[in-house]
Amino acid sequence: MATATAEDLAVRTDDLGKTYGDRPAVIGLDLAVPRGVTFGFLGPNGAGKTTTLSMLCTLLRPTAGRAFVGGHDVVREPHAVRERIGLVFQETTLDLDLTAREALRFHAELFGTPWRQSRRTVAALLELVGLTESQGRPVREFSGGMRRRLEIARGLLTAPQVLFLDEPTTGLDPQTRTVIWEHLHRLREERGITLFLTTHHLEEAENCDRLAIIDNGQIEVEGSPAELKAEVGDDTVVLRTCDDAGAALLVRERFGVAASSGPDGVRLSVSDGAAFVPKFCAEAGIPVLSATVTPPSLDDVFLHHTGRTIRTERGGPLTVDDVGRRR
Ligand SMILES: Nc1ncnc2c1ncn2[C@@H]1O[C@H](COP(=O)(O)OP(=O)(O)OP(=O)(O)O)[C@@H](O)[C@H]1O
Incomplete structure (x- = not known):
């Protein structure tokens, strides 16, 4: 059980669990994520990352335990939770025929933002993710990295306290990943919001202040990347x-x-x-x-705690290029 109160934390879970039919996907999850940090949920395919994120975003009902976001219970107060979060999905959900500006204005309108305010908000967000120059172009013409930046901007339309990102740079090349991360770091610095992301990229995990390694639905270990590596020795x-x-x-x-x-x-x-x-x-x-x-690398940390090496979607062990070997 986490010791800080739910109100002090961006995310807290107490013995959280999810079972699909009789198949457990997330088991006994205890998390305490301080406000303002970049928190990474690192695990291989099928570990339970998206299931956890979906429960925290009120998209999926837990079958055990409790979860709080910004001090609000995800089951009892889903509206309060939704008001405080932004979500960037793993798969793109952008309308390709709209321009970047139109895509954001459209969503701002869905959220009920007054027109004048939405103009200002959208302009500021396009600036934040470096898309001001391209705002008049249709999303169809955007590269994968530009689309992801636009989705991040969309996730910020409601000025969330916590931005959840499911595998934010999966499928992007290493240079584009770096650019996305520059924007995420900037976002954290300028807005002080909490970033909660899932990833199976070790390079991405290195960018986090704190990490929880999840395997088979359970947290194996938690700490900063440096602490985790030092522990492995x-x-x-x-x-x-x-x-x-x-x-x-x-x-x-x-x-x-x-x-x-x-x-x-x-x-x-x-x-x-x-x-x-x-x-x-x-x-x-x-x-x-x-x-x-x-x-030691984060892959060594993963190996140490799970007895296996973390694997890519391609099914093979991560190469030095994948890992980036950043320390
Ligand atoms: N709707 C569902 N019905 C039944 N089983 C599911 C469902 N969604 C996920 N699972 C199972 O729950 C487990 C955890 O899946 P989850 O998608 O949370 O993992 P993940 O860590 O996010 O994986 P990935 O990196 O591939 O997205 C897996 O065994 C998966 O097959």
């Missing part, structure tokens, strides 16, 4: 030498560190890989052809 060192089997033996006997020799070389884990490598080179007497030191 050691650097991985891979050495290629002229005699890998002999080098592995030396690492074990002289340095007291477990090491295995495989097709990619000698692999070992130490707390400070950058200090270990020169020491090994000086003492080994075996020529070292190459050495790679890799600090």
Whole structure:
């Protein structure tokens, strides 16, 4: 059970659960998300991220526990919750025939915003997401990144306290992801709102102040990206030498560190890989052809807590390019 009161927090859940038929999708979720942070819900496909987000946005009724957004109960006070949130869906829901400005004006009207005010709001939001220049063009002509920025602007029309984003940069190329994140960071700084996003991209997760790793409907661990990586601990060192089997033996006997020799070389884990490598080179007497030191990544954190590596939609493990290896 979270200790802060629901009113102090942007999002709080107490033992929240959702079962589809007899199949549990989210189990015993306890979350306490402070106001004004970027909170990431990181997990593989089918982990329960969208189900959680849908419950928090009042689109899906929980089958167990309670959830509060901005201090309001999502089941008992759905209108109060809806007044305080914005939502950016995973799939695009834009009318492609409208211009960017028309799309926002149309939605502002749906929300009942007076015409004069809506003109000002829409202009400010287009500016915020860098679409002022393109506001008169039909959405059909927009790139994936521009469409996503427009959807983010649309999610902000009601001046929400919490903006929920379901996989905000999935399907976008790495450069476009970076641009979207520049806008999200700016949005956070300028408006101080809480961003609550789901993702299975490690690169995206690195942008969050706090992360909860979810797998099979349950939270495995929660903390800042730096805390989570520090907890996992050691650097991985891979050495290629002229005699890998002999080098592995030396690492074990002289340095007291477990090491295995495989097709990619000698692999070992130490707390400070950058200090270990020169020491090994000086003492080994075996020529070292190459050495790679890799600090723990969020994928290592995921592996550590779930025993599996997080996977992309393509079904394979994330590559270094996917991960971006940002630390
Ligand atoms: N309407 C539904 N009816 C039955 N089962 C569902 C329904 N929606 C989701 N599920 C199941 O619940 C589990 C969690 O799904 P959910 O969509 O929340 O995962 P996710 O983490 O958002 O995955 P993704 O990254 O693919 O969107 C999955 O096993 C999924 O098959």
